[in-house]
Amino acid sequence: MKQKILETMLRSHPRADLQRADKYADVLEALSLCRQVCISCADACLSEEQVAHLRRCIRTDLDCADVCEATLRLVTRQTESPHELVHAQLHACVLACQLCADECEQHASMHDHCRVCAETCRHCQERCNFLLGEISSTGVEEQGADPTDSPTFRR
Amino acid sequence: MKQKILETMLRSHPRADLQRADKYADVLEALSLCRQVCISCADACLSEEQVAHLRRCIRTDLDCADVCEATLRLVTRQTESPHELVHAQLHACVLACQLCADECEQHASMHDHCRVCAETCRHCQERCNFLLGEISSTGVEEQGADPTDSPTFRR
Amino acid sequence: MKQKILETMLRSHPRADLQRADKYADVLEALSLCRQVCISCADACLSEEQVAHLRRCIRTDLDCADVCEATLRLVTRQTESPHELVHAQLHACVLACQLCADECEQHASMHDHCRVCAETCRHCQERCNFLLGEISSTGVEEQGADPTDSPTFRR
Amino acid sequence: MKQKILETMLRSHPRADLQRADKYADVLEALSLCRQVCISCADACLSEEQVAHLRRCIRTDLDCADVCEATLRLVTRQTESPHELVHAQLHACVLACQLCADECEQHASMHDHCRVCAETCRHCQERCNFLLGEISSTGVEEQGADPTDSPTFRR
Numbered sequence: 368m369k370q371k372i373l374e375t376m377l378r379s380h381p382r383a384d385l386q387r388a389d390k391y392a393d394v395l396e397a398l399s400l401c402r403q404v405c406i407s408c409a410d411a412c413l414s415e416e417q418v419a420h421l422r423r424c425i426r427t428d429l430d431c432a433d434v435c436e437a438t439l440r441l442v443t444r445q446t447e448s449p450h451e452l453v454h455a456q457l458h459a460c461v462l463a464c465q466l467c468a469d470e471c472e473q474h475a476s477m478h479d480h481c482r483v484c485a486e487t488c489r490h491c492q493e494r495c496n497f498l499l500g501e502i503s504s505t506g507v508e509e510q511g512a513d514p515t516d517s518p519t520f521r522r
Numbered sequence: 523m524k525q526k527i528l529e530t531m532l533r534s535h536p537r538a539d540l541q542r543a544d545k546y547a548d549v550l551e552a553l554s555l556c557r558q559v560c561i562s563c564a565d566a567c568l569s570e571e572q573v574a575h576l577r578r579c580i581r582t583d584l585d586c587a588d589v590c591e592a593t594l595r596l597v598t599r600q601t602e603s604p605h606e607l608v609h610a611q612l613h614a615c616v617l618a619c620q621l622c623a624d625e626c627e628q629h630a631s632m633h634d635h636c637r638v639c640a641e642t643c644r645h646c647q648e649r650c651n652f653l654l655g656e657i658s659s660t661g662v663e664e665q666g667a668d669p670t671d672s673p674t675f676r677r
Numbered sequence: 678m679k680q681k682i683l684e685t686m687l688r689s690h691p692r693a694d695l696q697r698a699d700k701y702a703d704v705l706e707a708l709s710l711c712r713q714v715c716i717s718c719a720d721a722c723l724s725e726e727q728v729a730h731l732r733r734c735i736r737t738d739l740d741c742a743d744v745c746e747a748t749l750r751l752v753t754r755q756t757e758s759p760h761e762l763v764h765a766q767l768h769a770c771v772l773a774c775q776l777c778a779d780e781c782e783q784h785a786s787m788h789d790h791c792r793v794c795a796e797t798c799r800h801c802q803e804r805c806n807f808l809l810g811e812i813s814s815t816g817v818e819e820q821g822a823d824p825t826d827s828p829t830f831r832r
Numbered sequence: 833m834k835q836k837i838l839e840t841m842l843r844s845h846p847r848a849d850l851q852r853a854d855k856y857a858d859v860l861e862a863l864s865l866c867r868q869v870c871i872s873c874a875d876a877c878l879s880e881e882q883v884a885h886l887r888r889c890i891r892t893d894l895d896c897a898d899v900c901e902a903t904l905r906l907v908t909r910q911t912e913s914p915h916e917l918v919h920a921q922l923h924a925c926v927l928a929c930q931l932c933a934d935e936c937e938q939h940a941s942m943h944d945h946c947r948v949c950a951e952t953c954r955h956c957q958e959r960c961n962f963l964l965g966e967i968s969s970t971g972v973e974e975q976g977a978d979p980t981d982s983p984t985f986r987r
Contacts, residue, residue: 373562459917
């Protein structure tokens with residue numbers, strides 16, 4: 368239901384990418400759910416008796432929620448999309464989801480909120496990785512999608 | 523589906539309000555969808571040829587998205603909930619949804635994204651108003667839920 | 678320095694309120710600092726040995742940061758400002774700052790981050806209260822700035 | 833002044849990196865100012881008569897504000913910092929600031945808000961690039977800071 372609404376929004380955009388609207392709606396739904404579940408998991412962890420053992424889980428939950436939020440806003444916008452930036456933000460989001468899923472999995476047997484959060488992050492990581500591939504396969508490389516090509520990226 | 527996941531998260535919280543988990547999940551779903559649709563509508567309006575006539579719509583979309591985002595985070599948290607604050611934030615959210623729905627309705631016949639956004643905001647406004655009533659009916663008044671009672675609120 | 682830049686931004690706005698630019702920049706600076714300090718305090722509390730005793734403090738820090746963030750974005754925008762909404766959001770922000778200051782003050786003697794956070798929230802509360810008065814004294818009431826006047830506000 | 837407060841917050845953190853507190857406070861100040869100025873510039877552009885010519889500028893402003901916001905929250909947190917993620921998010925932020933500065937510079941002679949925004953983004957880009965180097969020089973590579981090393985990064 369929600370995904371249908373998101374797809375309708377994307378299709379009604381003056382510069383809609385009709386071929387990809389369903390895929391984008393799919394990613395937006397995964398990002399929206401992930402950020403929501405991460406905020407919920409961080410708060411549930413904070414109320415657990417063993418909160419001292421959940422510090423890292425709370426940190427990764429909060430980070431994942433914030434990174435998903437920024438990614439969600441960028442991917443939602445279809446006006447003059449800066450592919451290189453969307454690509455870099457999606458990459459950060461894949462890492463955030465992976466780290467959060469890895470951490471929550473360690474507490475999944477103890478806490479249901481961590482089990483659900485791990486599954487949700489894993490799904491979002493997979494969806495973002497899929498979109499990374501989609502964007503990369505549309506000539507973005509020519510715009511310098513590879514971070515190591517970026518003149519502003521120093522090590 | 524998503525709502526079931528949000529409800530599972532709320533129910534797995536150590537301080538879960540089991541009687542209300544479904545109602546809260548319902549509000550969280552409405553808030554999450556509304557902020558998402560508003561970000562999408564603002565961006566679609568920005569790409570319309572008549573963007574100059576959509577300034578106020580873009581403004582109300584952006585405001586509604588930001589207010590829903592803050593409200594969503596507060597309502598999601600179940601740890602030591604500050605009822606008076608949640609009440610005040612929900613009130614601001616009801617106004618944001620109402621203003622955005624009113625504005626988008628004026629462009630609904632021209633733009634599908636405005637039509638869907640108006641409907642989504644109206645639903646979120648109604649859900650937040652419902653939760654306002656729920657919270658008010660649980661002794662929050664004794665905590666000073668009425669803004670006019672607040673010593674920090676001057677006119 | 679920063680405040681000068683914020684004031685320059687406000688003054689360069691096509692619909693700038695030149696009489697109030699300095700006051701608005703003052704509030705924006707207070708809101709920006711408060712949200713930043715609250716995020717920092719929540720994270721510092723999370724790392725304290727006695728984290729279990731700081732649950733409420735972390736919750737109020739996170740809430741205050743999120744409410745300040747939304748308020749900051751609304752107050753920053755000068756295009757077609759919806760005074761009633763800005764008023765309601767400022768009211769929620771005053772409550773968020775007050776709750777966070779009250780809670781952090783209880784830990785101020787133990788933790789420097791709570792002491793600084795309490796002072797920062799108190800300053801932001803005072804600045805937002807000032808702006809509430811400013812907005813109320815500019816005919817906003819006729820637009821129904823009083824929440825209890827709002828047809829969408831039920832108890 | 834603000835920076836002193838941010839530094840005090842970082843120094844009072846139980847796991848404070850005392851050697852770097854001033855550098856981190858410097859980056860946090862740049863990120864906080866950049867997100868604020870970008871939100872202000874997007875809104876000023878929206879009110880310009882030639883708004884249709886400022887679509888791309890508004891888009892890059894909004895993106896830069898959202899990416900800076902997420903980066904700001906991650907860099908602020910000192911608890912169990914996930915260096916690889918902070919590195920990837922900083923990289924996305926450098927790109928966001930660069931794109932926004934490049935776009936705003938094209939309107940700098942016409943609009944003061946774009947001129948100030950371009951300068952602010954450029955400063956933030958430089959500060960984030962500096963921190964990227966700092967993080968890279970502290971054994972983060974061993975954690976796979978190079979995106980191309982990341983098993984989750986596919987092209």
